[in-house]
Amino acid sequence: METQQPKIVNFVYKAPVVLAMLFTGMYGLILFIDVTNDSTTLINAAFAVMLGLSAICFSIAVAQKDKRISDRLLFAGERLLHGAILVIVTSLIKYLLFKVNNYVIDIASANEFVKCIFWSVNIFACVVFLNGLFFAHTGIRILNDLLILRMTRHRDWDDMF
Structure with a gap:
């Protein structure tokens, strides 16, 4: 049985997801401004995180008995997997640019x-x-929303003592 979520839950638990996206996007743009910057390690770390979260979504979806929640988790896992594929493609392109710049031609000249x-x-x-x-x-975002619903399904979800 779901309980009504207080308004503060929407802000406290959902706002960090939006802020993380904004800051990650801005940092991503900074990474790509410099063609000679080797950012493949950081991009590969993002790939690993996305792939791990995707696997978690797929695992929870299999164990979930409610078909609506299972479908939402599968959708979240698919979005994360698609994002991971695009990020690893970016890593390959960025690595190619970095290696060509270092070993074939110097961009500055x-x-x-x-x-x-x-x-x-x-x-x-x-x-x-x-x-x-x-x-x-x-x-x-979808995974976070589903976990918030699961977290607040009992009356004592926010009892500290």
């Missing part, structure tokens, strides 16, 4: 055409990365 190509590929990678973040944000 390259002609304008080569710089334009590098910037175009970098902007494309940034767009793919941000799409991956948006998909993952959808999955995290």
Whole structure:
């Protein structure tokens, strides 16, 4: 039996998900401004987190008896998995740019055409990365909402003593 959620729950437990998305998106843009920046380690860490959360969603969905909740969890897992795939594609593109810059041509001394190509590929990678973040944000938001509902289903959900 679900209890009515206090309004503070919507702010305290849901606002951090939105703020995390905004800050991650802004930090992602900063990562992609510098073509010579090797950010593949951080991008790969984001991939691992998204993949782990996706696996958790799929596992909970299998164990869930309520078909509506199970379907929402599957949807969240799919969004996280799709986001993870886009993020790993971004990592491959960014790694390629970094290695080409270090071993084939130096961007600083390259002609304008080569710089334009590098910037175009970098902007494309940034767009793919941000799409991956948006998909993952959808999955995290849905997972968070479902867990909040589960948390508040009993009357003593906020009893401290």
